Amino acid sequence: MSIVVASAFLAFSIALPFGPVSLMCVQRSMFRGAHCGLICGAGASTAHGLFASLAILGAGTIASVLAGWQPVIQVASGVTLIAIGSKIVLKVAGTPQSAASVPSLFTDYGAGLITALSNPITVVSYLAIASSGAMTDRVDLPDLAATIAGVILGSISWYAIISSSAWILRGRLPRHLLRKLNLLGGAILIFMGLRLAIFP
Numbered sequence: 001m002s003i004v005v006a007s008a009f010l011a012f013s014i015a016l017p018f019g020p021v022s023l024m025c026v027q028r029s030m031f032r033g034a035h036c037g038l039i040c041g042a043g044a045s046t047a048h049g050l051f052a053s054l055a056i057l058g059a060g061t062i063a064s065v066l067a068g069w070q071p072v073i074q075v076a077s078g079v080t081l082i083a084i085g086s087k088i089v090l091k092v093a094g095t096p097q098s099a100a101s102v103p104s105l106f107t108d109y110g111a112g113l114i115t116a117l118s119n120p121i122t123v124v125s126y127l128a129i130a131s132s133g134a135m136t137d138r139v140d141l142p143d144l145a146a147t148i149a150g151v152i153l154g155s156i157s158w159y160a161i162i163s164s165s166a167w168i169l170r171g172r173l174p175r176h177l178l179r180k181l182n183l184l185g186g187a188i189l190i191f192m193g194l195r196l197a198i199f200p
Contacts, residue, residue, distance in 0.1 A: 003143055007150025008157070011048055014125045015158040020081055020115050020192055025159050026166040027088065027185040028108060034167035039105045041159020043112025045152045048122065052151040055126040056144060077118040078197025084111060085189030088182065112159075 015022075021044040029037030116122055 003146040004150035004153065007052070007147045008154030011045075011052070011151040011154030012158050013154075014122065015044070015048065015155040019121070020084075020119065020189055021112055022159070022162055023185055023188060024084070024111060024115065025163045027182060029163040029166035030170045031182060034163045036105065036108050037163030037166060038156075038160055039108040040112035041156055041163060043109040043114075044116035044159065045112075045156040047113055047116035048126075048155040049148045049152045050117075051123045051126040053144065053148050055123075056147065074196045078193040078195070080114060080118045081189050081193030081196065083193075084115065085186045085191075085193060088186030088189065 021041065025037035025041050027037075028040050
C-alpha cells in the first residue's frame with residue numbers, strides 16, 4: 001500500500017467521528033452551498049496535515065509539551081467553539097435570512113482551520129499513530145510530503161462527503177426546519193465548548 005493511500009485512510013478515520021468541524025461543514029453547506037462546507041473542511045484538513053508533520057518529526061517532544069499544556073489547550077478550544085456557536089445562534093435568531101451578511105470563503109476556511117487547530121483530540125490522535133511506529137520511519141522529505149498529501153486528501157474526502165450530503169438533503173427540507181437545524185447546530189457547538197472549557 002502506498003504512503004499516500006495509507007495516510008489518507010488514517011486521516012479519513014480520524015476525521016470520521018462527527019465533531020465540531022463536521023457540524024460546521026453541514027451548517028454551511030445547508031445554508032450557503034456545498035462549496036462553503038468544503039472550504040471549511042479544507043481549513044480543517046490543513047490543520048490535519050500540520051499535525052501529521054509535527055507528529056512525524058517530533059512525536060515524543062510534542063507529546064511531552066502538550067501534556068503540560070493540555071488544560072490550557074482545552075479551555076482555548078472551548079472558548080473558540082462557544083464563540084462560533086454563539087455567532088451562529090445570534091445570527092439566526094436576530095437577523096432575517098435575506099438581510100444576513102454572507103461570510104467570505106476565507107472566513108469559512110479560517111473557521112475550519114482554527115477549530116481543528118484548537119481540538120486536542122485531533123493532535124493526540126496523530127501523536128498516537130506516530131508513536132505507534134506507523135509514521136515515524138518516514139522522515140525523508142519525499143515520504144514526509146507524501147504522508148502530508150495523503151493526510152490532507154483523506155480528511156478532506158470526509159468533509160466533501162458530508163458537505164455534499166448536507167447540500168442534497170437541504171433541498172428536501174422546509175425553510176423553517178432549516179432555520180431550527182441552524183439554531184440547533186449553534187447550540188451544540190456552544191455545549192461542546194462549555195464541556196471542554198469547564199472540564200479541561
